[in-house]
Amino acid sequence: MSDHTIRTMRSRDMGKATSKQHFTKGFALVGTYLFLCVMAVIVLFPFYWMLISSVKSLAEYRLSKPTFWPQVLLLSNYAEAFTTASLGRLFFNTAYVGIISTILSLFITIITAFAFARLQFKGKELLFAGLLATMMIPGELFTITNYITVSTFGWTNTFTALIVPFLVSVFYIYLLRQNFLQIPNELYLAAKVDGTSDWKYLWKVMVPLALPTLISITILKMMGAWNSYIWPRLVANDEAHRLVTNGLRNAFKDTSGEVNYPVQMAAVALVSAPLFLVFIFLRKYIMAGVSRSGIKG
């Protein structure tokens, strides 16, 4: 069979198939959108339910036939939630711990990553491999001893206990080192010729160039402070140092029965709001950071 005949046969076959293909294609597209929309509704529903429940009155919330739009907007739930859970104090504590630990952690990460990326010293490869190996070990294994250490240092119920043990993150060092390595070495050598010190070069050239990575680290670190629960509960569970997640769970101990759910949902919405705001404005950095790290907050 010649090349020509094959081509005509194929085009004839395709001509026959087009209308049917168009139909199945359109059908598949509708199905795809339908599936995605159903999934989107499932994903969004808890947020929607949290928001509308948070402005309902208790009586309306308890109606046996639920309302999908509040009859009266009861914004006083938010004020009540704010005082019941003393959210002001919790927000302040969390912001304080988040900001201080992010600044210190960024500083340590930057200088360590710089040393691994640019400076020469004996045992560099071995030390770096050792650091990476610690990433495999689950955090729970460290927590037990760190709890004892922190108690021995007398740090129980202080902000220090919440900040210091987590200042070094091997993963962030790794991430930033990779970023630093991408910066051409010629730049460094040129700076050396000009007599620029390592220190100055790091802060004037490398840090600005690695800014996107540093922003990702900052966001993930802040989200970590906002979401941390287990460690704060262990070492700083007093009124003065309690962080937001722990405080929220503590303020609403009952999970079932005669609970004032609208107020509880208002508190949950208030705690979730900062995360959403950060997400709306810095989506790009969060998604980039997350896809590279695979860690939750």
Next chain:
Amino acid sequence: MVESKHQWKAWLYLAPAIVLLLVFTVWPIINTVRMAFLEDYSIAAASGGEASFSLGVGNFVKVAQYQDFLVCLKNTVLLCLITVPISTLLALLVAVALNSIKPLRKLLQTIFFLPYVTNSIAIGMVFAAMFNIVGSLGTRRPLIQTVGIVNNVIEFFGGSYVNWINNGSSYWPNMFVLIIYIVWNALPFKILILLGGLQSVNKQYYEAAKVDSTPRWRVLWRITVPLLSPMIAYVVITGFIGGFKEYTSIVGIFGESLGPAHAPGRLNTMVGFIYDALAQHHQGRASAAALILFAIILLVTLINLQVSKKRVHY
């Protein structure tokens, strides 16, 4: 000369990280192993650190014999085995669907990422509210005011309400709520990774399939899944690692009692067991359990890697 000066400087840059790592990472590794193998460590330490404790596997034996530990292990394994396949499959379908559309893709992509930027305790409380029966179920006054939105939906479709998490609820309804919540929580990360993988797949394979007019499910199974297999392996492995450390989502739904009112602790997990032991100052038991957890995670990861070595096409 210059070399040695540089060396000295490099260590100065590294000093803060090294000091902190020695105290909060290296020492814990050594100490956890030490405490796990020292018998009756906590008792001895409490009485002023007498050197009378002996070396052995007593802590491990004690942990394994502990009834609570078996409950925790069962819950953790069940949750892992159920949620990881469901969330991976759903994420794969969503990612493939998202990849095949053009309008609304960005918006939908953002919506599917939303559960990631949440506080797992806070949103757990929302799920608890959705599954809750508000009223006094199971007490002397069987007064039910509302059976909760999920039950409302079930009743709307002609079913009867279920006691999901309240006083008197049984084990599988509890687990069902946890599974739904954990899957909901696990989707965003998996979708992000799988969609990223799909976008880097060579379009030629699909062109070839189009010419052959291969059915869609066959394209998915024969082309997409093999091409995506490195990413699928990655989300499965991280899913198992995360699943074995499941704890906060349970606190989110059931509170610190980790179970419905009549059965506190029923849904506790491995991580919960470790923290309970720690809170009761049984450091030896906590350390032994943490090492067991580490061993399980290591084993599951190795098995996963072994399986993916045979299946993954790089």
